[in-house]
Amino acid sequence: xAEFARDHGSRGTRVVLITSGGTKVPLESRTVRxxxxxxxxxxxxxxxxxxxxxGYAVIFLxxxxxxxxxxxxxxxxxxxxxxxxxPSSDSSGHQVQVEQSQLPGIVRVxxxxxxxxxSGRLLPVEFNTLSDYLHLLQAAAQAVSSLGSNAxxxxxxxxxxxxxxxxxxxxxxIQSSSGPLQITMKMVPKMLSPLVKDWAPKAFVISFKLxxxxxxxxxxxxKALATYSHQVVVANVLDSRRSYVVIVTNTDEANLSVxxxxxxxxxxxxxxxxxxxVARHTSFIGNLDEKNLACKN
Amino acid sequence: xAEFARDHGSRGTRVVLITSGGTKVPLESRTVRxxxxxxxxxxxxxxxxxxxxxGYAVIFLxxxxxxxxxxxxxxxxxxxxxxxxxPSSDSSGHQVQVEQSQLPGIVRVxxxxxxxxxSGRLLPVEFNTLSDYLHLLQAAAQAVSSLGSNAxxxxxxxxxxxxxxxxxxxxxxIQSSSGPLQITMKMVPKMLSPLVKDWAPKAFVISFKLxxxxxxxxxxxxKALATYSHQVVVANVLDSRRSYVVIVTNTDEANLSVxxxxxxxxxxxxxxxxxxxVARHTSFIGNLDEKNLACKN
Numbered sequence: 364x365a366e367f368a369r370d371h372g373s374r375g376t377r378v379v380l381i382t383s384g385g386t387k388v389p390l391e392s393r394t395v396r397x398x399x400x401x402x403x404x405x406x407x408x409x410x411x412x413x414x415x416x417x418g419y420a421v422i423f424l425x426x427x428x429x430x431x432x433x434x435x436x437x438x439x440x441x442x443x444x445x446x447x448x449x450p451s452s453d454s455s456g457h458q459v460q461v462e463q464s465q466l467p468g469i470v471r472v473x474x475x476x477x478x479x480x481x482s483g484r485l486l487p488v489e490f491n492t493l494s495d496y497l498h499l500l501q502a503a504a505q506a507v508s509s510l511g512s513n514a515x516x517x518x519x520x521x522x523x524x525x526x527x528x529x530x531x532x533x534x535x536x537i538q539s540s541s542g543p544l545q546i547t548m549k550m551v552p553k554m555l556s557p558l559v560k561d562w563a564p565k566a567f568v569i570s571f572k573l574x575x576x577x578x579x580x581x582x583x584x585x586k587a588l589a590t591y592s593h594q595v596v597v598a599n600v601l602d603s604r605r606s607y608v609v610i611v612t613n614t615d616e617a618n619l620s621v622x623x624x625x626x627x628x629x630x631x632x633x634x635x636x637x638x639x640x641v642a643r644h645t646s647f648i649g650n651l652d653e654k655n656l657a658c659k660n
Numbered sequence: 661x662a663e664f665a666r667d668h669g670s671r672g673t674r675v676v677l678i679t680s681g682g683t684k685v686p687l688e689s690r691t692v693r694x695x696x697x698x699x700x701x702x703x704x705x706x707x708x709x710x711x712x713x714x715g716y717a718v719i720f721l722x723x724x725x726x727x728x729x730x731x732x733x734x735x736x737x738x739x740x741x742x743x744x745x746x747p748s749s750d751s752s753g754h755q756v757q758v759e760q761s762q763l764p765g766i767v768r769v770x771x772x773x774x775x776x777x778x779s780g781r782l783l784p785v786e787f788n789t790l791s792d793y794l795h796l797l798q799a800a801a802q803a804v805s806s807l808g809s810n811a812x813x814x815x816x817x818x819x820x821x822x823x824x825x826x827x828x829x830x831x832x833x834i835q836s837s838s839g840p841l842q843i844t845m846k847m848v849p850k851m852l853s854p855l856v857k858d859w860a861p862k863a864f865v866i867s868f869k870l871x872x873x874x875x876x877x878x879x880x881x882x883k884a885l886a887t888y889s890h891q892v893v894v895a896n897v898l899d900s901r902r903s904y905v906v907i908v909t910n911t912d913e914a915n916l917s918v919x920x921x922x923x924x925x926x927x928x929x930x931x932x933x934x935x936x937x938v939a940r941h942t943s944f945i946g947n948l949d950e951k952n953l954a955c956k957n
Contacts, residue, residue: 387696395818395872395898399684399696434740442739443731446758448770457767459758461743470754473745521692524836535873536898539821539847548841575690576832601690601833 364422364506367486371420372510376484377644379419380503382520383407384426386493390527390546395536397492398548402521404429406571406604406633410517411485412475413637419515420484422503424496426520427489433476437466493523493551500554504562512651514566515644516558519597521573526551555591565651567644568593575601584611594647597636605632610639661719661803664783668717669807673781674941676716677800679817680704681723683790687824687843692833694789695845699818701726703868703901703930707814708782709772710934716812717781719800721793723817724786730773734763790820790848797851801859809945811863813855814937816894818870823848852888862948864941865890872898881908891944894933902929907936 371378384407385400408430411421415432423432430438445465451458463469479485488503490496507514525548537544559568570593572584577600584598588611598609606626610617619635668675681704682697705727708718712729720729727735742762748755760766776782785800787793804811822845834841856865867890869881874897881893885908895906903923907914916932 390695391872395698395870396820397696397698398687399694401692401694431738434738437739441728441731442734443770443773446766446770448767448774457771459760459763459766459770461756461758463756466756469743469756470745473740473743473756474754476740477745523693524834525841536871537821543847544822544843544845546841546843546845548843550836550840573692574833575688575692601692 364486364488364503367420367422368507368510368514371484372507372513375513376418376420377513377515378422378507378510379414379515379517380422380424380500380507381407381411381414381517382424382496382500382522383411384429384490385521386426386496386523387491388493388523388526388548389532391536392529392532392534398523398525400521400523402426402429404431405435407517407519408432408435409631409633410519410637413634414517414641415479415482415484417637417641419641420486422486422488422507424488424490424499424503424520427491431487432485433472433479436468436472440465493526496520496522497551497554500558501562504558504566507566508563511565512567512648514563515640516563516566516568517640518555518568518570522551522554524551525549553591555587555593559591559593567595567647569595569597569640572596572598573601573604574598581609581611581616584609588613595640595643608632608636610636610643612643661783661785661800664717664719665804665807665811668781669804669810672810673715673717674810674812675719675804675807676711676812676814677719677721677797677804678704678708678711678814679721679793679797679819680708681726681787682818683723683793683820684788685790685820685823685845686829688833689826689829689831690833695820695822697818697820699723699726701728702732704814704816705729705732706928706930707816707934710931711814711938712776712779712781714934714938716938717783719783719785719804721785721787721796721800721817724788728784729782730769730776733765733769737762790823793817793819794848794851797855798859801855801863804863805860808862809864809948811860812937812941813860813863813865815852815865815867819848819851821848822846850888852884852890856888856890864892864944866892866894866937869893869895870898870901871895878906878908878913881906885910892937892940905929905933907933907940909940 368378384404385402388398390396411423411432414421445462447460448457449460490499527548574580580598584596587596596611598611607620621630621632665675681701682699685695687693708720708729711718742759744757745754746757787796871877877895881895884893893908895908904917918927918929
C-alpha cells in the first residue's frame with residue numbers, strides 16, 4: 364500500500380482509501396459461528412468505479428467475496444449460463460463461447476475494466492474479520508498520510524461496533540446442548556478518532572452513518588462530526604439508501620437523490636455522491652493551500 | 661418442489677434433498693446485524709454433482725450466494741479476467757471471447773452442466789435466514805414424503821442452534837452508544853425430530869455433525885442417532901473436513917479419507933461419501949421391501 368500511495372502521490376494523483384463490505388466477528392476461536400454486518404459491498408464497489416473515472420487512485424479495502432468494481436454488475440448471473448460449447452477443430456474438439464446477449468453492457472464494462480487495469484490505479488486489499496480490517500485500515504492510513512490533503516478516506520464498510528475479546532472467547536464450538544446462548548460483547552474502539560488525529564491528520568475524511576430510523580439520522584451524523592472532527596458524514600436510511608443520501612458537513616447539508624426516471628436510465632446514487640465529494644475535496648485542498656500560504660507570508 | 665418430486669418419483673428416480681450453506685439469524689427486525697454460521701456451501705454443492713452423476717434428482721436447498729454445483733469450481737476467479745475484447749465487424753465493433761486457458765477443465769464442466777440442465781434433475785431453491793430455511797425444509801420434506809424410501813435427506817447446511825424470537829427483537833438498529841452488547845438467544849427446535857417422525861417417516865435421512873474438538877465427535881454423532889432415530893450421521897472435524905469423515909450408523913462406523921496423492925489428482929471426499937451413501941440407500945430400500953413383503957405374506 365505504501366508503494367502504491369507513493370507512486371501515485373509523486374505524480375500528483377489524488378488517492379482515496381475506500382472501505383467496503385461488512386466485518387465478521389468470531390464467537391469462537393476455532394470459528395464456526397460469527398456475528399456479521401449486513402453489507403453486500405454495493406456502495407463501496409460502485410463508488411470505486413466513479414472515483415477511478417474521476418482520476419483518483421483507489422485502495423479498495425473490501426470484505427472477501429463482497430462486490431467488486433465492474434464485476435458487481437453481473438453478480439446475479441450464474442456465469443456458466445453465459446457460456447456455450449461449440450464444436451471446433453482444436454485438440455479438445457470444443458471451443459467455449461460467450462453469449463454476449465446475456466451480459467448487457469459487457470463491451471463497455473470490459474473496456475472500462477481493461478483501461479483501469481492498464482492505468483494501475485486500483486489496488487484491491489481483502490479483509491474477513493474485524494481484526495483484519497482494523498489492522499489493514501491503520502496500515503493504509505499510514506501509507507497515504509504522506510500525501511497530506513491529497514488523500515481521501517471513504518469509509519463505507521459496515522464495521523461491527525461489538526466484539527468478543529480473545530481472552531473471553533471459548534476455544535471450541537459452543538455446544539447447543541448447554542441451553543440458551545448468552546453473549547456479552549464489548550464495544551469496538553472507534554478508529555475514526557486516531558485516524559483523524561494521528562494516522563493521517565491532513566486527509567479529507569468521509570464516514571457513513573446508516574440508520575433504520577430516519578428521525579435520528581441527521582442528529583447522529585452531526586454528533587459524529589462533533590466527536591471526530593472530520594469533514595463529511597454521508598447519512599442514509601437502510602430502506603432508501605440506493606436512492607437518497609444526505610451529505611452532512613459542519614456548515615451545510617446537501618440532499619442527493621436519484622429519481623425513478625434516472626433509475627430506469629441506470630443512474631446510480633454513487634455517481635452523484637462522488638461528484639459532490641470530489642468537488643468538496645478540491646476546495647478542501649485549495650483552502651489548505653491558502654492557509655499555508657497565509658501562514659508563510 | 662412437490663411437482664418436481666412427483667415427476668421424478670413417478671419414473672422411479674430417487675430424489676435427494678440437499679441442504680447447503682449457513683443460515684442467517686437477524687438480531688434486529690430491520691436487520692443490520694446478524695449471527696451467521698460458517699459455511700461456504702462447498703460440501704453441499706460438490707455433493708449435488710455426485711448425486712446427479714449417480715442418477716438422483718436433486719432439490720438443492722442452499723443459502724443465497726453460497727457455492728453452486730459446477731460453477732463452484734471457479735469461485736476464486738474474477739470472471740472479467742477470463743474475458744477479452746477482440747475487434748469484430750459487427751455493430752458494436754467488438755466481440756467478447758473467453759480465455760479458455762484460465763478456466764481449467766471448463767469444457768468438461770460445461771458438458772456436465774449442460775447435460776444436467778437438459779435432464780431437469782436439479783431444482784435449486786434459495787434461503788437466507790434461519791426462518792426461510794425452516795419453512796422450506798418442511799415444505800420440501802412434505803413434497804418428497806410420497807416417495808417413501810426412495811427419498812433421501814442430506815442435511816449438510818450449517819443451521820444455527822440459536823435465534824432471537826421476533827417478540828424479543830429490537831425494531832431498529834442497536835445503538836453502539838448504549839454500551840456493551842448483551843444478547844440472549846433461544847435454542848432453535850431441532851427439525852430432525854418432526855422430519856423423521858412426521859414429515860417423511862420412510863425416507864433415508866443423513867445428518868452432519870461438525871465439531872472442532874475431535875475427542876467428542878463420535879460420541880456426539882451416536883447421541884444424535886439415538887435422539888432422532890435416523891439412519892446416518894456424517895461426522896467431521898472442522899480442520900480436516902475436506903479429507904476425512906466418519907460415516908456413523910447404529911451398527912457401524914466407516915472411515916472415508918482422501919490421501920494427499922488423491923488430492924493432487926483432484927479426487928474429492930464428497931465423491932466417496934456419496935458412493936458410500938448411495939450403496940447404503942440401495943440396501944435400505946431393499947430391506948424395507950423385504951420387510952413389507954414379509955408383512956404381506
